[in-house]
Amino acid sequence: xxxxxxxxxxxxxxxxxxxxxxxxxxxxxxxLLGIELMLNSVNINLAAFWRYGDVHLMAGQVFAIIVFxxxxxxxxxxxxxxxxxxxxxxxxxxxxxxxxxW
Amino acid sequence: MNLTSQDYQVLAPYxxxxxxxxxxxLVDLFIPKERKSVTALLAALGLAVTLGVTLSQVGIEQVGxxxxxxxxxxxxxxxxxxxxxxxxxxxxxxxxxxxxxxxRGEYYTLLLxxxxxxxxxxxxxxxxxxFIALELLSIPLYVLxxxxxxxxxxxxxxxxxxxxxxxxxxxxxxxxxxVFGATGTTSLAGIxxxxxxxxxxxxxxxxxxxxxxxxxxxxxxxxxxxMWTPDVYQGAPTAVTAFMASGAKIAGFAxxxxxxxxxxxxxxxxxxxxxxxxxALTMIVGNVIAISxxxxxxxxxxxxxxxxxxxxxxxxxxxxxxxRDVSIAAGLFYLVAYAFTNFGAWGVVIALEKxxxxxxxxxxxxxxxxxxxxxxxxxxxFMLSLVGLPPTLGLVGKVYLFRAVIAGGFxxxxxxxxxxxxxxxxxxxxxxxxxxxxxxxxxxVRETWLSLTTALTAIVTVVFSLxxxxxxxxxxxxxxxxx
Numbered sequence: 001x002x003x004x005x006x007x008x009x010x011x012x013x014x015x016x017x018x019x020x021x022x023x024x025x026x027x028x029x030x031x032l033l034g035i036e037l038m039l040n041s042v043n044i045n046l047a048a049f050w051r052y053g054d055v056h057l058m059a060g061q062v063f064a065i066i067v068f069x070x071x072x073x074x075x076x077x078x079x080x081x082x083x084x085x086x087x088x089x090x091x092x093x094x095x096x097x098x099x100x101x102w
Numbered sequence: 103m104n105l106t107s108q109d110y111q112v113l114a115p116y117x118x119x120x121x122x123x124x125x126x127x128l129v130d131l132f133i134p135k136e137r138k139s140v141t142a143l144l145a146a147l148g149l150a151v152t153l154g155v156t157l158s159q160v161g162i163e164q165v166g167x168x169x170x171x172x173x174x175x176x177x178x179x180x181x182x183x184x185x186x187x188x189x190x191x192x193x194x195x196x197x198x199x200x201x202x203x204x205x206r207g208e209y210y211t212l213l214l215x216x217x218x219x220x221x222x223x224x225x226x227x228x229x230x231x232x233f234i235a236l237e238l239l240s241i242p243l244y245v246l247x248x249x250x251x252x253x254x255x256x257x258x259x260x261x262x263x264x265x266x267x268x269x270x271x272x273x274x275x276x277x278x279x280x281v282f283g284a285t286g287t288t289s290l291a292g293i294x295x296x297x298x299x300x301x302x303x304x305x306x307x308x309x310x311x312x313x314x315x316x317x318x319x320x321x322x323x324x325x326x327x328x329m330w331t332p333d334v335y336q337g338a339p340t341a342v343t344a345f346m347a348s349g350a351k352i353a354g355f356a357x358x359x360x361x362x363x364x365x366x367x368x369x370x371x372x373x374x375x376x377x378x379x380x381x382a383l384t385m386i387v388g389n390v391i392a393i394s395x396x397x398x399x400x401x402x403x404x405x406x407x408x409x410x411x412x413x414x415x416x417x418x419x420x421x422x423x424x425x426r427d428v429s430i431a432a433g434l435f436y437l438v439a440y441a442f443t444n445f446g447a448w449g450v451v452i453a454l455e456k457x458x459x460x461x462x463x464x465x466x467x468x469x470x471x472x473x474x475x476x477x478x479x480x481x482x483x484f485m486l487s488l489v490g491l492p493p494t495l496g497l498v499g500k501v502y503l504f505r506a507v508i509a510g511g512f513x514x515x516x517x518x519x520x521x522x523x524x525x526x527x528x529x530x531x532x533x534x535x536x537x538x539x540x541x542x543x544x545x546x547v548r549e550t551w552l553s554l555t556t557a558l559t560a561i562v563t564v565v566f567s568l569x570x571x572x573x574x575x576x577x578x579x580x581x582x583x584x585x
Contacts, residue, residue, distance in 0.1 A: 008283075015276055022269050031265055038272035042279045049283035059288050063230050067275055070237045074268055077241050081248055081261045088252045094265075097258050 007048035014041035028082050028092040032075065039071045105167070112166030112173040115156045115181055116221045122148035123214035130207035138205050142196045145210035146189055149217065153185040169289050170228040179580035180224035180356045183438060184349060188217040190445045190555055191345030197549035198341040198452050204250045212242040213345065220353035224360070229278045229288040232357055236274060236321070239353055240267050243346055247338040255459065259337025266330040270320030277313025280306050290365040297368040311366050311373065315358075322354035324414060325384040328407045335403035340455055343399065344448030347406045348441040355413055355437060359430060363420050370421020377418045378515060384411030385522040393529050398451055398464050401529060402444075405488055408526060409440050415503055415519060419510025427581050429506035432499075434577040435570070439487065439499035439563075446559030447484040450477060453546045453556070461545070464533055468542030477546060478537045480560040485530040487563050490523050495563045498570040 014037055021034025043064045050060025086092050110117065126148065130141050156178055165172045191213055199205040219238030226232045244267060248260020282288050284306035285296035296302050319327040335343045366373065388408030395401035416433025419425045454461045454470075471478040487496030500523065504516045566573055 015272075018272070022265075028261060028265065032268075035265075035268045035272055038269075039275065042272070042275045045276070045279040045283065049279065049286075053283075053286045057286070059230070060282060063233075063279070063282065063288065066230060066234060070234065074237065074241060074271070077244055078264050078268060081244065081257070081264050084248065084251050085257045085261050088254060088257060097261065 004048060004052045007044060011041040011044040011048070014038075014044065026093050026095050028085070028094055028097075029079075031094065032078055032082070036071065036075065039067060043067055108164060109166035111159075111162075112164055112171050113222075113225065114159070115152045115185075116218055116225065118155060119148060119152045119214060119218040119221065122152070123211050123218060126214065127208070127211045130211060133207060138200075138207050139196065141207040141210050142192055145214055146192045148214060149185050149188045149192070153182060153189070156181045156185060165227065169291060170231050171222070171225045172227045173225065175580040176356075176360070177221075177225040179434060179577065180352060181221045183441060184217055184220045184224065184352055187345065187349045187352065187441055187445070188213060190559070191341065191349065193551040193555040194344050194445065194449055194452055195339075195341035196551050197547070198339070198455075198552070199249075201547065201549075202250060202339065202457060204339065206249075209246065209249060212246050216242040216246070216345075216349065220349055220356075223353045224356040226357065226360065227290045227364075229281065229290070229293075229361070232361060233271075233275055233278060235353075236271065236357070239350065240271070240321075243267075243342075243350060246342045247334055247346070249342060250339045255337040256339060257337075259334045262330055263334040263338075266320060270317045270327070272317075273313045273320070274317030277310045277315075277317060280310030280313065282310075284310060290361065293365040294367070297366070307366075308369055308372055311362070311369050312376070314361065315373070315376070318354055318358045319380065322351050322358070322410045322413075323407050324380050324410050325387040325407065328384070328387070328410075331407055332400050332403040335406065336397060336399045340399065340448060340452050343403075344445055344452070347402070347448070348444045351406070351410060351413070352437050352441060355433065358417065359433070362417065363426065363430065367421055374418055374421055377414060377420075378512065381411050381414035381418060382515060382518050384408065384414060385518060386411075389522040389525045389529075392526065395529070396463055396465070398462055398467070398533070401464065401533075402447060402451070405526070405530070406444070408522065409436075409488075411522075412500065412503060412519060413437060413440070415507050415512075415515060418507065418512055418515060422510055425506060425510040427578065429503075429510055431574065431578040431581045432502035432506040434580060435502050435574050436499040438573065438577070439495035439566075442559045442562045442566075443484050443487040443494070443496055446480060446556055446563060447488065449552055449556040449559065450481045450484065453477060453549075453552055454544060456545070464536055465540075466542070466544055467533060467536045468540035468544065469537075470542070470544050470546075471538035473544060474546055477556070480556050481537060482534050483560045483563055485534050489527045489530045491527070493564055493567050495567045495570070498567050502570075502574060 018034045018037030022031050025031050046060045046064040133140050163174045216239050219235050222235035226235050244264040247263045248257050250256035284303045285293045323331040388404050392404035416429045419429050487494035490496045490500040507516045
């Protein structure tokens with residue numbers, strides 16, 4: 001069996017890639033993609049911890065389900081906000097959305 | 103695995119408020135556009151009824167839903183404060199949204215959902231529930247921040263708040279997953295038990311706790327995770343900002359308190375230094391940058407960052423059982439003081455704000471003392487309270503805080519607190535000076551609920567400062583039962 005640490009390293013790498021995406025991308029949709037990567041790396045962690053821990057305790061799996069359900073709700077609101085910004089400004093590039101100082 | 107009435111009793115206020123919000127969402131459809139005040143009234147009524155239920159639960163202590171939620175003195179105290187904040191938030195918003203032409207019934211429903219998330223946060227004793235509550239309080243706030251769309255600044259505020267809030271959520275949930283991995287459980291009580299056993303990986307647990315701290319640092323706007331605050335507070339409709347500044351902060355600190363003080367006492371050695379640095383940085387940066395602000399909303403935003411620093415001070419000695427209770431009680435007391443002062447100050451801002459974001463410069467307050475003496479007097483009270491000068495709640499709160507921190511042996515931090523308060527006197531009193539010493543013709547609006555809220559918060563700020571002991575005792579009993 002693949003050792004647990006491999007999963008953890010993979011999840012940490014995914015989380016870091018997501019974080020890098022959030023910090024380096026200028027397009028709001030791309031930033032959102034980065035956030036999704038971060039949240040999904042958490043799911044890998046949770047599933048791995050569940051599988052390598054006490055398999056009869058469902059907390060890990062339940063948590064993973066809750067995480068992606070909530071992430072979906074969050075994205076729904078986020079995309080609505082992005083569309084609303086796009087309609088009035090014709091851009092979703094974060095650098096150009098700078099009426100107020102960052 | 104059956105739920106009993108005891109379980110429902112634990113979450114009774116939360117269930118009631120959520121159900122009320124769902125029903126209100128439907129009822130609102132049948133309320134004609136020009137009569138949305140009815141929705142506001144119904145929402146406030148829901149909060150008031152829930153407040154009644156919460157107050158009837160004072161003294162009850164039990165856990166429910168398989169140890170996932172708790173009803174104790176702490177949750178009752180925080181819930182009562184949150185519900186009062188909700189009511190004040192609606193009172194401030196009622197006339198404001200109408201005047202700004204953004205009156206929609208969903209405003210009040212979203213506010214109710216947000217309050218219910220905050221309440222769940224105060225009651226959560228399981229990290230999964232903490233996460234759900236965090237999202238339930240944040241998502242409505244993202245929408246509320248962008249509520250004045252298509253006004254550009256409000257949309258921008260909503261999007262920035264969403265992007266950084268979701269980013270922070272990523273940290274919280276990743277940290278939670280690591281804590282789960284280290285301890286094999288998400289329940290706070292289980293984490294304490296597991297942390298004591300030598301087989302638990304301290305490394306995973308520490309990294310997990312640190313990531314959770316980063317996430318909550320974003321939520322409560324602690325430096326260096328504060329970048330979003332000024333923009334969001336400035337861009338969001340002022341009534342939303344008022345609610346967000348107190349409600350989200352109270353809930354964030356409540357969760358931080360519950361999670362750190364009850365679940366991670368074993369990590370206090372590492373965390374104390376981190377919290378010390380966070381508190382000091384937050385106080386210094388918040389107060390120093392606030393000096394150069396000319397926009398009142400932005401200034402109050404930096405002031406709210408600075409106050410997050412003061413409240414964070416209460417967490418620094420959390421690993422020391424001798425002073426833990428008194429310092430956390432001081433933190434709770436400060437949250438009450440901050441909530442009332444904050445609502446009052448934003449109320450005055452709303453009274454002077456005009457359409458298209460006019461009337462928001464500090465210079466616009468010139469002459470207020472002559473033209474509207476009562477409003478100026480109220481604003482003076484709030485500014486004094488924010489600095490921490492007598493005779494206000496802000497002073498008492500700071501005295502309790504500094505005393506607790508010094509008792510915990512962190513005299514250096516208390517000195518930084520006092521010095522930064524001195525710095526803050528400069529920009530708060532500048533508002534007072536502008537109101538009384540400069541000539542000007544400020545125009546204000548008269549709205550019954552707005553005036554009532556401002557008057558009420560001003561009175562509370564002054565009167566409670568004269569008899570703070572009872573409030574502090576309530577906060578202390580709330581904390582004592584936490585452990």
